[in-house]
Amino acid sequence: MTTTRTESQVQQWIHLAQQLRVDSIRSTTAAGSGHPTSSMSAADLMAVLMSSYLHYDFDNPKNPHSDHLIFSKGHASPLLYSMYKAAGAISDEELLTLRKLGSRLEGHPVPVLPWVEVASGSLGQGLPSGVGIALACKYLDKLANHVWVLLGDSEMAEGSMWEAFAHASHYKLDNLIGVLDVNRLGQRGETELGWNTEAYVARAKAFGWNTISIDGHNYEEINNAYAQAIRPNGAPTVIVAKTVKGKGVSFLENKSGWHGKALSKEQEAQAIAELNPIRSMTFPVQKPASTQPLPEPENKPLELPQYKVGDKVATRRGYGDGLKALGAANGRVVGLDGEVSNSTYTEEFAWAFPERYFEQYIAEQQMVACAVGMSVCHKIPFASTFAAFLTRAYDFIRMAAISRANIRLCGSHAGVSIGEDGPSQMGLEDLAMIRAVFGSTVLYPCDANQAAQLVAEMADHQGVVYMRTTREKTPVIYAPTEKFKVGGSKVVRQSPHDKVTVVAAGITLHEALKAYEQLQQQGISIRVIDAYSVKPMDEETLLAAAEEAGNKIITVEDHWPEGGLGEAVLEVFSQRDGTLPQVVKLAVGSMPGSGTPDELLEEAGISTHHIVRAVKVLVK
Numbered sequence: 001m002t003t004t005r006t007e008s009q010v011q012q013w014i015h016l017a018q019q020l021r022v023d024s025i026r027s028t029t030a031a032g033s034g035h036p037t038s039s040m041s042a043a044d045l046m047a048v049l050m051s052s053y054l055h056y057d058f059d060n061p062k063n064p065h066s067d068h069l070i071f072s073k074g075h076a077s078p079l080l081y082s083m084y085k086a087a088g089a090i091s092d093e094e095l096l097t098l099r100k101l102g103s104r105l106e107g108h109p110v111p112v113l114p115w116v117e118v119a120s121g122s123l124g125q126g127l128p129s130g131v132g133i134a135l136a137c138k139y140l141d142k143l144a145n146h147v148w149v150l151l152g153d154s155e156m157a158e159g160s161m162w163e164a165f166a167h168a169s170h171y172k173l174d175n176l177i178g179v180l181d182v183n184r185l186g187q188r189g190e191t192e193l194g195w196n197t198e199a200y201v202a203r204a205k206a207f208g209w210n211t212i213s214i215d216g217h218n219y220e221e222i223n224n225a226y227a228q229a230i231r232p233n234g235a236p237t238v239i240v241a242k243t244v245k246g247k248g249v250s251f252l253e254n255k256s257g258w259h260g261k262a263l264s265k266e267q268e269a270q271a272i273a274e275l276n277p278i279r280s281m282t283f284p285v286q287k288p289a290s291t292q293p294l295p296e297p298e299n300k301p302l303e304l305p306q307y308k309v310g311d312k313v314a315t316r317r318g319y320g321d322g323l324k325a326l327g328a329a330n331g332r333v334v335g336l337d338g339e340v341s342n343s344t345y346t347e348e349f350a351w352a353f354p355e356r357y358f359e360q361y362i363a364e365q366q367m368v369a370c371a372v373g374m375s376v377c378h379k380i381p382f383a384s385t386f387a388a389f390l391t392r393a394y395d396f397i398r399m400a401a402i403s404r405a406n407i408r409l410c411g412s413h414a415g416v417s418i419g420e421d422g423p424s425q426m427g428l429e430d431l432a433m434i435r436a437v438f439g440s441t442v443l444y445p446c447d448a449n450q451a452a453q454l455v456a457e458m459a460d461h462q463g464v465v466y467m468r469t470t471r472e473k474t475p476v477i478y479a480p481t482e483k484f485k486v487g488g489s490k491v492v493r494q495s496p497h498d499k500v501t502v503v504a505a506g507i508t509l510h511e512a513l514k515a516y517e518q519l520q521q522q523g524i525s526i527r528v529i530d531a532y533s534v535k536p537m538d539e540e541t542l543l544a545a546a547e548e549a550g551n552k553i554i555t556v557e558d559h560w561p562e563g564g565l566g567e568a569v570l571e572v573f574s575q576r577d578g579t580l581p582q583v584v585k586l587a588v589g590s591m592p593g594s595g596t597p598d599e600l601l602e603e604a605g606i607s608t609h610h611i612v613r614a615v616k617v618l619v620k
Contacts, residue, residue, distance in 0.1 A: 009052065013219050016086060017047035018277045021248050023082035023095060025271050028262040031099035034107065037246035037258045039079035041183035041216070042150060045241055048222045049148060049179070050083055053230065055288045058089045061114040064377070065288035067145045068133050070118060072126020073152030073181065074108040075260070081105050084115060088282045111404050117376045119402040122395055124158025127151060127178060128366050129403075131164050132373020132381075134176040134236075135358055140334070141294055141377065146230060147176045151238075153193070154186040156200065160396075162207065163366040168236040169208030171358070177229045178209075178238040181216065183245040187259045200240045209238050216241030248275050297331025302456060306480035307448045312473040315506070316412045318451030319469050320345020323382055325452070326459055327353045333459065334374050336360050338367050338385035344412045344469075346384045364389050368396035371407040380408070380459050387411025387427025387468060394433055401438045401464050408458045409434070412469040415558030416592045416600040417507045419471070423592050430468060432563020435535050439463040441486055442535040444505040444565075447476045450532060453484045461486055470507050472597050477513070489538035491545070493528040498549035500615050501527040503542070503569055505534060508556040508586075508606055515611035526615055534565055539572045546573070546581040552618045554584045556606050561587035584614050 020043040028034030049069075057063040071080050081098060084090045090105075097103035104112045108121025118129040130149040137143045155161060168176050184195045193199050201211045212228060214221040222241070229237040245259075246252025249271040263271060305321040307313050327333045327349050335357040341347040350357040360367035364385055371381035390397070390411050400407055414427040434442050441461055445451035451469060458465045477492065484490075492509070493516050504512040512528050519526055527549045529541060546553060555566035566585035573580050588604040601607040 010219055012051055012283070013044070013047045015278055015281060016051055016283050017043045018248070018275050019086060019281060020047060020079055020082045022272055022275050022277045023085060024078035025263055025268055027078050027081060027095050027098040029265065029268040030096045031262060033099060033260070033262050034078050035075040035260050036078060036262060037252050038073065038183070039076045039082070040247050040249070040252070041243040041245045042076060042079055042181040043247065044217045044219065045179055045181065045222055046079060046083060046150070048219060048226060050086070050285060051283050052223065053226045054148065055145065055286050057287045057291065058087055058115065058285060060291065063288060063291055064141060064294050065143060065145055065290045067288070068117060068130070068147045070126045070130050070147070070149045071109055071120055072149050072155060073123070074120030074126070076150065077105070077107065077109050080109055086281070086283045087285050089115060092280065110402060118372055118405070119399055122399050123152065123155035124160040125369060125396060125399055128160050128164040128369030129373045130176060131168050131173065131366065132370035133376050134168070134173040135171060135370065136374050136377035136379055138173060138175050140356065140379065145175065145288065149176070149178050151178050151180045153180065153182045153184070153191045156180070157192050160365040160369070163363040164369070165204065165207040165209060167360070167363065167366050172234045173236045174232040174234055176236040178236070180238055180240045181243050182241060183243045184254070185245045185256055185259065189256055195242055197240045197242050204238045204240070208235060210235050211238055211240060213240045216243035217247060250274060300329045302326065302329040304452045304456060304480070307476045309476050309479055311476050313448035313476055314470060314473045315445045315448055315451040316343070316345050316469040316471065318445065318448030319410055319455055319467060320348040322452030322455030324348040324352050326455055327356065330380065330459065332378065332380045334358070334379045334381045336367050336370055336381055336383040338362060338364050338389060340385055343386070344384040344410060364393040365396050368393040368400065368407070368409070372396070372400050372403055372405040375405045375407055382408045382410065384410040384412065386425060387414040387430040388425055390427070391429060391433060397434065397437055397464060401440065405464070406462050408465045410467045410469060413471045414468045415470070415507060416588055416604045417470060417472050417558055417597045419597045419600060420594045422594045426592060427468070428560045428588055431534055431559050431565060434464065434466040435563060435568065437464050440535060441465040442468070443486070443532060444468045444534050445532050446506050446509040446530055447474055447478055449476055449478045449480050449482060450484055453482070454532070457484065457486050468506060472507065474507065474510050484532060487533050487536040487538060489533060489541050490530040491527065491541060492530050493526070495525045497525040498527040499525060499619050500552045500554060501529060501545040501549045502554045502556060502611060502615070503529045503531050503565065504556045505531045505565055507558050511601065511606065511608045512556055512611055514608040515615065518608065518612050519615055524615060524619060531565060531569070534568050537568050537572055542569060542572050543576070551579065551581040553581050554586060554611065554614050554618065556586045556611055558601070558604070558606060559587055561585055561589065582618065584618065586610055586614060
């Protein structure tokens with residue numbers, strides 16, 4: 001379709017685009033680093049979007065009716081910050097603090113700025129997060145806004161982009177618009193497809209997207225493309241725009257070797273002279289029609305499931321039942337799963353609340369990104385899959401922390417105790433992996449009542465919160481009325497005569513309890529601590545146990561020895577003055593194979609037998 005535009009509109013687009021180019025150069029030259037040429041290629045695209053199609057309330061960044069703008073090519077941050085300056089959101093003085101210590105204008109966008117919703121810079125993540133935002137806007141909040149995502153051609157080689165393309169078309173996200181800046185040149189030369197825009201179009205069409213191919217510097221084509229893209233037709237749209245890197249400056253245009261390089265002061269002056277901007281101007285952005293807050297769902301009393309002490313119930317069942325109960329109490333809770341919901345028991349939530357459940361299929365990167373997008377829209381997302389498969393999404397988990405996202409993850413089928421499926425399915429790295437994420441919380445329940453209680457705790461906790469659950473049914477040892485807090489632990493066995501403290505969690509706590517019974521019969525008393533909160537640890541209880549029980553500790557975990565429970569315990573003591581306790585770590589020390597859970601626990605050296613033996617060695 002063709003949209004009529006006035007001469008004054010075209011002049012405004014030209015002036016804004018040139019200003020964006022100039023400010024991208026000025027800010028990066030002042031910083032001495034950055035990506036001016038990657039910003040210049042998309043300046044015309046963003047000028048038309050900003051002045052004629054974007055509806056955004058810069059005065060109220062939390063206005064739910066605003067459009068969402070994500071720079072998936074986060075290295076083009078100078079362009080984004082120049083847009084903020086053009087909109088009057090930041091000053092020219094702040095623009096020139098780009099990349100300086102303490103500045104909000106970091107090298108890649110982060111939500112330190114109120115108008116940045118997700119961190120970008122690790123390529124291939126902006127569009128997947130945009131899918132999560134678009135899902136929430138269309139299906140949960142039922143809004144008429146749009147999610148605009150600026151894409152880079154280099155990141156189209158990332159598999160996560162095509163996970164996002166598949167999910168966006170599956171869910172018919174016609175409120176999602178990708179703007180692909182095909183400037184041909186990447187960091188070390190030409191991109192995989194160069195200027196073969198037909199290939200991008202064919203791939204996007206194959207994934208069920210509407211496609212529009214344009215000259216990314218032709219204002220009429222850009223305008224018509226946007227006008228067509230905002231018309232809902234049941235499918236997402238990608239605008240494939242052929243552009244020139246460094247557009248507007250003769251010695252930069254389509255030249256290799258300029259990626260990520262700032263201009264010198266002399267080069268800056270020459271470039272600005274060529275761009276010939278009229279002056280620095282403010283370009284008002286259209287505000288959304290409504291400023292009304294969205295109605296909050298009514299909260300109801302939380303009625304968690306209850307399991308009888310002595311029964312055998314898997315913690316993954318406690319997680320699923322707890323999530324269902326939480327969903328009934330809080331309408332902001334959303335369920336996501338990687339096509340294993342009948343194993344993680346997320347299916348309990350899906351059956352009860354199908355309108356708040358979004359299947360992510362075997363696409364763990366997209367699942368985590370979707371959770372991040374949902375958190376942008378103030379939902380409480382719980383994303384679940386096998387612990388082993390979350391390793392595939394680790395970069396997304398890492399970036400979620402940088403995004404200040406509040407997401408809840410559950411990894412089931414952790415450890416050798418899953419049995420016959422073998423090591424490809426055994427999450428043995430997950431505790432170390434999530435512990436290393438900034439500000440993360442790691443929980444590892446040992447019974448179903450504890451798991452359900454901790455699900456409720458997860459909902460109220462900030463940052464990346466992870467729960468590790470077990471495939472095998474384990475005895476219920478806690479009453480339904482028992483309470484558990486993040487950062488706590490439970491001393492489940494103790495006496496004034498304890499010689500050694502055994503610290504365990506999850507499946508190995510039950511092995512420790514069996515070891516306790518055997519040792520009692522042999523006249524040896526041990527203290528047993530359930531360290532269900534692996535991060536943060538209950539330091540006070542551990543320090544008291546070391547002092548009261550012979551300054552000897554054994555940690556037992558169904559995990560590799562690196563980075564898991566044992567090292568979390570060691571960190572508590574390494575940060576304290578005084579005599580360190582003697583610590584023995586029992587962990588999975590060799591590559592497991594297939595077998596029964598009992599066989600594999602024994603082979604791994606973390607069974608009751610090995611705990612008893614380790615205690616006796618320490619006591620002697």
